[in-house]
Amino acid sequence: MAGKVLMRGTHVLGEAAIRAGCRAYFGYPITPQNELPEYMAAAFAKMEGAVFLQAESELASINMVMGASIAGARVMTSSSSPGISLKQEGISYLAAMELPAVIVNMMRGGPGLGNIAPSQGDYFQATKGGGHGDYRVIVLAPAYGQEIADMTRAAFDMADKYRTPVMILGDGMMGQMMEPVVFPEPLDPASFPKKDFVLDGCQGRPSRIVRSLWLDTNLEEELNWRLVRKYEIITEEIPDEEIYLADDAEVIVVAYGTAARIAKGGVHRAREAGQKIGLFRPKTLWPFPYEPLKRLSRKIRHMVVFEMSTGQMVEDVRLAVEGRCDVSFYGRPGGVVATPEEIARVLSGVYRRLDHGRGAAAESGHTFRSVGSA
Amino acid sequence: MPFPYRTGFTQFLRGASKVKKVFTRPMSLKDTPFHYCPGCGHSIIHRLVAEVIDELGIREKTIGVPPAGCAVLAYNYFDVDMAEAPHGRAAAVATGIKRVLPDKLVFTYQGDGDIAAIGTAETIHAANRGERITAVFVNNAVYGMTGGQMAPTTITGQVTTTSPGGRVPLRDGYPLDLSEMLGIAAGSVYIERTSVTTPKGIMKTRKALKKAFMVQMEDKGFALVEILSPCPTNWKMSPAQAVRWVDEVMTKTFPLKVIKDVA
Numbered sequence: 001m002a003g004k005v006l007m008r009g010t011h012v013l014g015e016a017a018i019r020a021g022c023r024a025y026f027g028y029p030i031t032p033q034n035e036l037p038e039y040m041a042a043a044f045a046k047m048e049g050a051v052f053l054q055a056e057s058e059l060a061s062i063n064m065v066m067g068a069s070i071a072g073a074r075v076m077t078s079s080s081s082p083g084i085s086l087k088q089e090g091i092s093y094l095a096a097m098e099l100p101a102v103i104v105n106m107m108r109g110g111p112g113l114g115n116i117a118p119s120q121g122d123y124f125q126a127t128k129g130g131g132h133g134d135y136r137v138i139v140l141a142p143a144y145g146q147e148i149a150d151m152t153r154a155a156f157d158m159a160d161k162y163r164t165p166v167m168i169l170g171d172g173m174m175g176q177m178m179e180p181v182v183f184p185e186p187l188d189p190a191s192f193p194k195k196d197f198v199l200d201g202c203q204g205r206p207s208r209i210v211r212s213l214w215l216d217t218n219l220e221e222e223l224n225w226r227l228v229r230k231y232e233i234i235t236e237e238i239p240d241e242e243i244y245l246a247d248d249a250e251v252i253v254v255a256y257g258t259a260a261r262i263a264k265g266g267v268h269r270a271r272e273a274g275q276k277i278g279l280f281r282p283k284t285l286w287p288f289p290y291e292p293l294k295r296l297s298r299k300i301r302h303m304v305v306f307e308m309s310t311g312q313m314v315e316d317v318r319l320a321v322e323g324r325c326d327v328s329f330y331g332r333p334g335g336v337v338a339t340p341e342e343i344a345r346v347l348s349g350v351y352r353r354l355d356h357g358r359g360a361a362a363e364s365g366h367t368f369r370s371v372g373s374a
Numbered sequence: 375m376p377f378p379y380r381t382g383f384t385q386f387l388r389g390a391s392k393v394k395k396v397f398t399r400p401m402s403l404k405d406t407p408f409h410y411c412p413g414c415g416h417s418i419i420h421r422l423v424a425e426v427i428d429e430l431g432i433r434e435k436t437i438g439v440p441p442a443g444c445a446v447l448a449y450n451y452f453d454v455d456m457a458e459a460p461h462g463r464a465a466a467v468a469t470g471i472k473r474v475l476p477d478k479l480v481f482t483y484q485g486d487g488d489i490a491a492i493g494t495a496e497t498i499h500a501a502n503r504g505e506r507i508t509a510v511f512v513n514n515a516v517y518g519m520t521g522g523q524m525a526p527t528t529i530t531g532q533v534t535t536t537s538p539g540g541r542v543p544l545r546d547g548y549p550l551d552l553s554e555m556l557g558i559a560a561g562s563v564y565i566e567r568t569s570v571t572t573p574k575g576i577m578k579t580r581k582a583l584k585k586a587f588m589v590q591m592e593d594k595g596f597a598l599v600e601i602l603s604p605c606p607t608n609w610k611m612s613p614a615q616a617v618r619w620v621d622e623v624m625t626k627t628f629p630l631k632v633i634k635d636v637a
Contacts, residue, residue: 024474051473055466056499063463063496067439067470070457075470093460199455199471201435201478209449211458213442 004182010175012145013104013168014039016152017076019186022102024051024075026064030083031116032172033106037078058083062090062103069099070210072198074156074189078104080172081122082113084130091165092131096212096223098197098230100159102152103137104168106175109335117335118173118258123312126169127286134224136231138166138238139285141256145179147283153184160195162234169285171308173258173337234287241289242281245271246296249278251351253343254293254317255306256282263306265340266347273344275351285313293320302326304350306343309333400424402433404453413613415603416444418570419512419579420451423483426583427454430591436479437471439464441488444518448483462493465500468507479590481508486527487517490552494526497556504561504595508586511553511598514605515624522608526550529627534608549627553600557634563595565633569602569625571617578630589637597637602628 007015014036017025025040037054044050051068055061061077068075079087084105094101107122109115122130126139138158140151148170155166199208214220242260245267246252255263260281270277280296280303282289297303302325305314314329321327330346332338399405402424408417427433433454440448442461449456459467464482472480482489489497489511500507516534517523524534524541529549531540541549556562564586568579579601586597602624604616611619 024470026470053469053473056495059463060466060469060496060499063460063466064470064473066459066463067457067467067472068474069470070467071437071471071474073474075474089460090463097458199437199457200475201437202453202455203434207453207455209456209458211449211456213446213458 004180006178006180007145008035008176008178009145009148009170010035010106011039012148012179012181013078013152014043015183016149017102017156018043019183020074020153020156021187021189021192022074022076022156023047023049023189024068024073025077026053026055026061026068026075027077027079028055028058028061028083030080032108032118033078033080033104033175035175036104036106058086059089062087065101066090066094066097066099069094069101070199072195072200074100074160074192076102076104078106080106080108081110081119084122084125088125088131091137092133092135093212094165095135095137095227096133097210098163099165099210100163101165102155102159102168103165104170107169107171109333115335116172118171118308118337119333119335120171120257120259120308121312121333122169123285123307123309126167127288127316135227136286138162138164138234139169140166141169141283141285142174143257143260143281145177145181148174149181149183151283158238160192162230163197164230164234169257171258238284239287239289239291240283241292242279242283243292243296244279244281246278246280249276249300250354251275251277251302251304251347252280252296252300253277253304253306253347254280254282254313256285256313258337259306259308262338262340263343266343269340269344270347270351273348275348277347277351282313288316288320290316290320293317294322297321297324300325301354302328302350304347305329306338306346307331308337400428402427402453403451406450408451409447410444411607413604413606413616414444415514415570415601416512418576419510419601419603420448422570422576422580422583423481423510424452426580426587429584430587432479432587432591435477436481437475439468439471439480439482441482441484443485443488445483445485445512446519462488462491463496464488465493465496465505465507465509469500469503469505472505472507476506479508479587481510481587483510484512485518486511486513486515486525490526490550494552497552498559501556501562501596501598502559504563506590506593507596508590509596509598510583511600512603513600513628514603516605516608518605518608526552527628529624551628553598553633556596556598559596561595562598562634564589564597564635564637565600566635567600567602567628567630567633569620569630571602571604571620575630585637592637594637600628602630
């Protein structure tokens with residue numbers, strides 16, 4: 001598989017995981033991501049020592065991930081929204097036990113059973129702690145096939161480096177779409193440094209414990225602050241974003257993942273009409289790239305946040321902007337995928353209302369307002 | 375004629391270095407006093423598991439998975455690698471460990487609430503997959519750590535804090551015989567129910583635990599030992615009464631027997 005290959009997103013993710021040294025996968029079927037476990041099952045069947053297991057539930061699969069991580073493997077599970085809800089128990093424990101693992105969420109419409117169409121309704125769940133307790137999960141948001149490959153590699157490296165669960169947040173469309181991809185060279189798991197927390201029998205060393213129960217409140221507090229210190233390092237080291245056509249822009253559309261690709265199409269159309277509109281695309285959702293967005297907000301008059309949800313990331317955008325420019329929101333929840341023309345209309349509408357020539361934004365200052373359905 | 379006792383005493387002194395130690399702490403237990411209540415079965419069962427691990431010489435290749443419940447702190451006592459599982463998920467965590475490290479030995483240590491209520495699905499499917507793990511199932515018919523609530527194994531009529539008038543099957547459900555259910559699973563190889571209320575029962579339990587580990591060592595499939603264990607504190611009995619209650623009452627619902635043995 002040298003050079004450029006054409007593959008669907010889920011297969012890209014699976015291949016990239018294997019090349020990152022992932023040798024254990026546990027999952028439970030749910031649409032729209034079944035091609036990923038199918039890819040892992042087929043590939044691992046041909047690989048000595050690799051573990052694929054279809055579990056009886058998402059709950060079981062995330063706990064198998066926990067066991068495999070405790071045993072030292074680079075391990076992954078994947079699911080879609082309702083299944084990720086079930087995995088939250090285990091994710092909280094993984095964070096508490098400081099165990100590396102990669103969790104893939106190919107989001108679909110919700111809440112509840114919702115539907116199987118692409119959506120971005122799980123942003124809060126992914127970035128604000130879907131499970132109980134004080135913890136964070138690194139959340140990577142690819143938008144292109146190549147990024148799926150690159151971010152999957154990065155996800156495993158980050159999980160091991162920081163000893164923390166990492167989530168790759170995609171959606172049903174991204175999983176299905178075929179794109180050209182160049183994969184990184186495969187890593188040999190035998191070459192990885194030995195992890196000092198692994199339980200593999202206490203031969204020649206004192207016995208170890210992997211735990212998350214700290215009945216002594218002082219010790220639990222210590223764990224919480226230790227996690228915070230780790231999260232501070234992560235927040236310094238990994239935030240990433242794409243800033244596109246922003247140098248002269250008066251309006252910026254902020255979007256991630258599939259929504260960002262649609263938004264980019266909208267930006268192109270607006271530019272063709274002579275409107276100075278650019279794009280800001282977070283590639284890490286946690287940690288959110290607050291600083292670059294903050295800098296941008298000093299020279300931008302209006303930010304439009306576009307999500308395939310009713311408005312979740314918009315709260316992080318407002319935190320970054322802190323009133324320095326107007327922020328409005330446009331969303332298509334429930335599995336509806338907007339078109340670039342639709343986004344272009346929304347952006348052009350905002351741009352025209354900027355009231356060129358009469359100074360600052362004329363309307364309601366820095367308040368949040370929903371643009372609503374086009 | 376010398377005093378016979380004098381000869382005996384001298385011989386005793388000469389032979390002192392050859393005195394055989396017949397009882398000591400197993401290698402697989404740390405030098406930590408148990409926190410369990412007086413009359414609780416966990417201390418005995420911990421010791422039996424540790425003795426079996428010692429006897430089989432597997433301490434350095436064993437990974438234990440304790441539950442949420444009274445035995446959550448088992449890792450403070452066992453001197454083997456231990457991974458704490460979320461409530462009920464021990465079989466899944468053990469599966470993950472064993473699949474990645476198939477040449478190691480993995481055991482779970484779970485109470486009745488953990489294995490037969492919240493962890494039913496994980497346990498049945500691990501058994502059905504013939505997962506090469508050994509499950510130690512401590513049944514005391516009650517949720518111990520949370521303070522004596524009704525458990526899946528609470529027997530009909532038994533008073534608990536959440537069945538104050540006694541368990542009524544058509545309201546509260548019947549006592550669940552998980553071990554029989556696991557026996558039906560094609561992947562289970564050896565399942566036995568024992569108790570630790572008499573010296574004979576303790577020896578039988580030890581034998582059963584050893585067999586359950588050997589089933590795993592021989593790569594045959596899933597093995598489980600269900601151990602009826604007294605909980606005087608939550609049963610509101612003296613330790614002696616609790617032991618009698620296991621023998622005379624609890625065993626009527628959960629008879630001591632080999633439930634399955636195709637090893």
